[in-house]
Amino acid sequence: xxxxxxxxxxxxxxxxxxxxxxxxxxxxxxxxxxxxxxxxxxxxxxxxxxxxxxxxxxxxxxxxxxxxxxxxxxxxxxxxxxxxxxxxxxxxxxxxxxxxxxxxxxxxxxxxxxxxxxxxxxxxxxxxxxxxxxxxxxxxxxxxxxxxxxxxxxxxxxxxxxxxxxxxxxxxxxxxxxxxxxxxxxxxxxxxxxxxxxxxxxxxxxxxxxxxxxxxxxxxxxxxxxxxxxxxxxxxxxxxx
Amino acid sequence: xxxxxxxxxxxxxxxxxxxxxxxxxxxxxxxxxxxxxxxxxxxxxxxxxxxxxxxxxxxxxxxxxxxxxxxxxxxxxxxxxxxxxxxxxxxxxxxxxxxxxxxxxxxxxxxxxxxxxxxxxxxxxxxxxxxxxxxxxxxxxxxxxxxxxxxx
Numbered sequence: 001x002x003x004x005x006x007x008x009x010x011x012x013x014x015x016x017x018x019x020x021x022x023x024x025x026x027x028x029x030x031x032x033x034x035x036x037x038x039x040x041x042x043x044x045x046x047x048x049x050x051x052x053x054x055x056x057x058x059x060x061x062x063x064x065x066x067x068x069x070x071x072x073x074x075x076x077x078x079x080x081x082x083x084x085x086x087x088x089x090x091x092x093x094x095x096x097x098x099x100x101x102x103x104x105x106x107x108x109x110x111x112x113x114x115x116x117x118x119x120x121x122x123x124x125x126x127x128x129x130x131x132x133x134x135x136x137x138x139x140x141x142x143x144x145x146x147x148x149x150x151x152x153x154x155x156x157x158x159x160x161x162x163x164x165x166x167x168x169x170x171x172x173x174x175x176x177x178x179x180x181x182x183x184x185x186x187x188x189x190x191x192x193x194x195x196x197x198x199x200x201x202x203x204x205x206x207x208x209x210x211x212x213x214x215x216x217x218x219x220x221x222x223x224x225x226x227x228x229x230x231x232x233x234x235x236x237x238x239x240x241x
Numbered sequence: 242x243x244x245x246x247x248x249x250x251x252x253x254x255x256x257x258x259x260x261x262x263x264x265x266x267x268x269x270x271x272x273x274x275x276x277x278x279x280x281x282x283x284x285x286x287x288x289x290x291x292x293x294x295x296x297x298x299x300x301x302x303x304x305x306x307x308x309x310x311x312x313x314x315x316x317x318x319x320x321x322x323x324x325x326x327x328x329x330x331x332x333x334x335x336x337x338x339x340x341x342x343x344x345x346x347x348x349x350x351x352x353x354x355x356x357x358x359x360x361x362x363x364x365x366x367x368x369x370x371x372x373x374x375x376x377x378x379x380x381x382x383x384x385x386x387x388x389x390x391x392x393x
Binding site: 120125138142158231238 | 371
């Protein structure tokens with residue numbers, strides 16, 4: 001059973017493949033993403049993130065926001081500063097919150113006893129249970145996939161440029177202009193997502209960075225349509241069918 | 242002694258070069274600032290003799306071979322090739338450009354050879370797709386909505 005909602009400005013998808021899919025599980029996940037959006041969206045003036053940017057003193061931050069802040073700082077440190085949630089003096093944890101929220105939604109489903117599921121928000125995916133076949137999108141043609149991977153209890157995230165025709169728009173600046181997309185497979189979507197974001201910002205060196213991290217595999221596509229993969233990546237590659 | 246070192250050096254360079262020639266698609270990615278181009282080790286000394294392809298039967302003597310220190314425009318690169326069982330099993334970077342602190346951190350890691358391929362469309366039965374486009378569209382959506390508010 002599959003549901004798709006438009007939340008956080010992106011499609012959020014939940015597939016449950018258990019014998020009996022519980023409608024309440026779908027509602028719980030949907031409501032959780034709505035909660036995250038309202039609380040942490042930098043675009044909503046009433047969100048806690050917006051209030052922090054408006055000067056909310058640290059003593060008044062919620063415990064959850066403090067925990068997110070610490071995760072952001074840890075990630076900044078472990079990526080040599082390439083992952084940074086401070087942009088032009090404003091706090092924007094969106095780059096971390098998406099993976100964190102998908103991971104939490106997966107936890108919520110597991111606690112409800114759901115075993116085979118797929119949770120996706122805007123191209124970042126967590127799967128649980130039976131092997132799930134996931135495509136890696138062609139960054140030059142969104143209707144095509146350039147790789148099929150088979151995952152069980154893992155997360156997969158892709159960071160990339162927005163390509164329209166021959167123009168590449170890179171929200172992170174010139175550093176990554178040469179890299180069209182970088183996909184990371186990790187033990188969960190939280191790890192995959194934050195390291196995909198940081199490695200993408202490193203340019204061509206990003207795939208080396210993923211190679212150096214235990215438990216993570218990566219597939220980098222450069223502007224010349226060449227892909228470079230980490231040494232353990234191929235064990236996830238599935239056959240075309 | 243000097244002669245021996247020179248010989249070892251020449252063999253090392255050739256071993257690296259012929260390995261590169263024989264393994265198209267498995268090229269060494271040197272971590273570099275975005276402005277610099279990737280360059281296979283051993284190929285920076287001009288192209289004398291590059292038109293002849295090495296004999297397909299080449300086997301390598303086991304051991305570790307240090308290549309030349311080559312100017313890669315943004316710094317110097319020097320590698321050591323490790324041959325075992327007649328095959329190139331590792332390339333160690335003895336010298337890499339340190340343009341900033343982060344590259345020091347990344348360069349300190351092992352630098353194995355990463356496989357490369359040309360991307361190819363796949364048709365398959367899949368449950369979902371990982372990609373960045375949707376996020377970016379969301380980013381642009383949010384931005385335009387913010388801009389619309391700014392106009393109001």
